Amino acid sequence: LDPTVDLVQDNPCLTEFIASMLALPEPSPSILSFTLRLAGILAASENRFQLLQQEKLVVRLFGRDGPLNNAVWEDASVRSGWVEGVHSMMQHQPALHFLCDDGGINVILALQGDPSLFVASAASQLLVHMLTLSVESETTEPLSTKDSDWPVCAQLIVKWIEDSLQSSSTSQTKQSLKLLTSLFGSCHATWTEVLWLRIAKQIESFLLEETVEAQHMLANLLLSMAWSPVFCDTEGNFWALVTSALERLTPMQAGPLAVGLLRLYKCPQDVRIQALTVLLQPMDCILRAASQPLEYAGLLDESVSDPATVESLLSSKSSCVSLLCQTLAHLRELLSLIHLPVDLPCTSLLRSLMTILQFCNGFLSPASPLGSTISRILINCFRVQRSALDVLAVLLEQKGCGALIESLLDVLLAYLESPNTSPTVLKKTFQATAEWLGRLQELSYSNSRCQQIEKILKDVFLVLQKHLCSPCWEVRDSSLEFLTVLIKCLRDYDEFRQSLLSSEVPRLTENLLDDPESYVRASAVTAVGHLAFITYFAPELPVIGNQYNKENIVTKLQEILSTDPEGFPRRAVIRIFTEWLRQGCTGSLEDTEQFVSRVVQTMEHDLDWEVRLGGLELVEVFCTQTICQLGPSKCPYAPISSAVTTSIHQDKSLQIFCRAKLFSFLFRSLCDCDKPVGQTACDVLLGLRANFYPVGTLKESQGTGDSHAGDGLAWLQRTLRHGSLAQNFPTDGGNGLDFQDPESMMLALGTIDLKELRDELSKSSDHVEKSPLSLLQDILATVGTVEENEADCY
DSSP, X not given: OOSSTHHHHHOHHHHHHHHHHHHOSSOOHHHHHHHHHHHHHHTTSHHHHHHHHHTTHHHHHHSTTTGGXXXXXGSHHHHHHHHHHHHXXXXXXXXXXXHHHTTHHHHHHHHTTOSSHHHHHHHHHHHHHXXXXXHHHHOOSOOXXXXXXXXXXXXXXXXXXXXXXXXXXXXXXXXXXXXXXXXXXXXXXXXXXXXXXXXXXXXXXXXXXXXXXXXXXXXXXXXXXXXXXXXXXXXXXXXXXXXXXXXXXXXXXXXXXXXXXXXXXXXXXXXXXXXXHHHHHHHHHHXXXXXXXXXXXXXXXXXXXXXXXXXXXXXXXXXHHHHHHHHHHHXXXXXTSSSOSSOOXXXXXXXXXXXXXXXHHTOOOOXXXXXXXXXXHHTTOHHHXXXXXXXXXXXXXXXXXXXXXXXXXXXXXXXXXXXXXOHHHHHHHHHXXXXXXXTGGGSOOOHHHHHHHHHHHHHHHHHHHHHHTOSSXXXXXXXXXXXXXXXXXXXXXXXXXXXXXXXXXXXXXXXXXXXXXXXXXXXXXXXXXXHHHHHTSOTTXXXXXTOOXXXXXXXXXXXXXXXXXXXXXXXXXXXXXXXXXXXXXXXXXXXXXXXXXHHHHHHTTOSOHHHHHHHHHHHHHHHHHHHHHHXXXXXXXXXXXXGXXXXXXXXXXXXXXXXXXXXXHHHHHHTOSSHHHHHXXXXXXXXXXXXXXXXXXXXXXXXXXXXXXXXXXXXXXXXXXXXXXXXXXXXXXXXXXXXXXXXXXXXXXXXXXXXXXXXXXXXXXXXXXXXXXXXXXXXXXXXXXXXXXXXXXX
């Protein structure tokens, strides 16, 4: 709002509205809440604050005589409006002094314990803002720890913080820690270090008192301080306190602190190592519990805290799952970073993950009592299984993991074969298996290694055959997605192709094109489409038998495109056809022309706009390839010199596009009721025009052509102006324009202002009128019954 008083003076209705609302004996809580917010916004300017103060509106809204002592204060929306109004107003010293003098700070302090979490959080944020405003606007000299150096408002808040930290009330202690966490996280001024010196001893004492219930909040406080430049650059006491916290907090409490410190660039190296040790301790315990004595190297040489604490948590059903899920989530977060700030023992970490997965499916018989207990707790635990599989996916890129790939694939295969694996876990197992199978090509070659790889692939396809026949559609769907990913990664790998073609997987996949579930049919289309790169489009490959017929599968996919009642399979067909075209798998130019023409005529009237949009992408790829194949210009649609504008190459490509009936589809799409379709069609036509009309030749060409074509163009221009409102877009030449005539289409490309059309299509739906009233009218019109919904709408 305008930071002058003119806004209020020129619009007396604002103050009249506030005064009339205050005059009501029982104001509506929602209207009162709105009024408090509005008044706070108006009072954000010091001049407007003074004007509202003169009319006694500020004190009646935010002072003792306001809604504080009214029954309406019981409504949470009123308390929320009061806090937000005060926050908006708190931009200058007069507002700060008003609240201090009128006792408003005590109200805000009390609201931190409000039953409404929104109000409590807003009150805490307001106190942070007020403390910052008080110190930074009312001090000229550096502060010390003495009370007398601090402004009055800041003294009140700091005194409450100190008292709350020493209070026997757990709720007050938590409120003060939350406030400090927010303050140190948002304010990085040097005076925050002075405040810290006043409370540091009390914070340290919390770490020594194991009975303090607010210990878990210390991790958040220390982490917000560590990210502040005021504290992260210091040496000594602060980092010593962080080290103490890592040692004394429970693993569940210290975990978030540890992962936060590991992401911190300026964290001291000794603290970083200690944080990593805290994070890895549960994983190390799992590894040690699996075998006694330890068969492989552990994750840690020594522990930060007592190992018995972690063992105790892992031995309890209530805490074991929570601790492992938290640890795995933190590891995934850390491994997802582009640059790891620490060196992780990835080989041992992978062993630990495999051990967890084996505990969960009961395939590991631990020798230690602790291992037996953990195994009983984790058996069929979906939460831990999903978390461990998520970490496997990001661990793939780390060094040192390739040596264990065969052992890991054995574990994953056991999950794929187990009837107890839930559909969700199975999907994640498929994803992890596909990722790790993709690394097979990196392994060194030898006869024994090749035999091992062939066995792995054979086992994978055997279990995939079973899942493709599952009665559960989610399993069939996940299996098809898994097959598609495998083909994308490994289709150039000889052992993979041979194993795939010698299995029943291709036949079963094609059978699923007729699955009763549309999601499965869509996934089957995608899988068959990628399978075609091996079975149909690679004639040099030895095909077992003669079961693969390219024409049959193309016909089947075209049938799905024209007859499937659901949109998902039809969209999948268009994507596959486009991919085939892009990869040059559709034969000669003549064959490709016929193929594209059939596809366009099939889907141009499809009711699903995403199918039509996919069709436009297919057309764009075809145009690009045809022009590149016939003409000397660079792609896509690069302008060529005017000397060859009417070259035989250009004429031939235009004739091909007309015969394939592309222009009728493109121009009709300009009037599509779904804007993305119209925009894409316009872009394709602009690309074609740039090819057929090089720079400088467009204006020369306009206005040419016979009168019959001119009438047809006039009709087309009128139709396009109607946009999506155009009815019955005929393309049979009945309106004087033949969409299969190269000369007419050349003239249309040169005459129609496609750039203006693109600008129109780019406008938002509310470009005619942008106003709150227009929006409300649109909402009411959508609802239909205005009388019943008008009040709710407004």
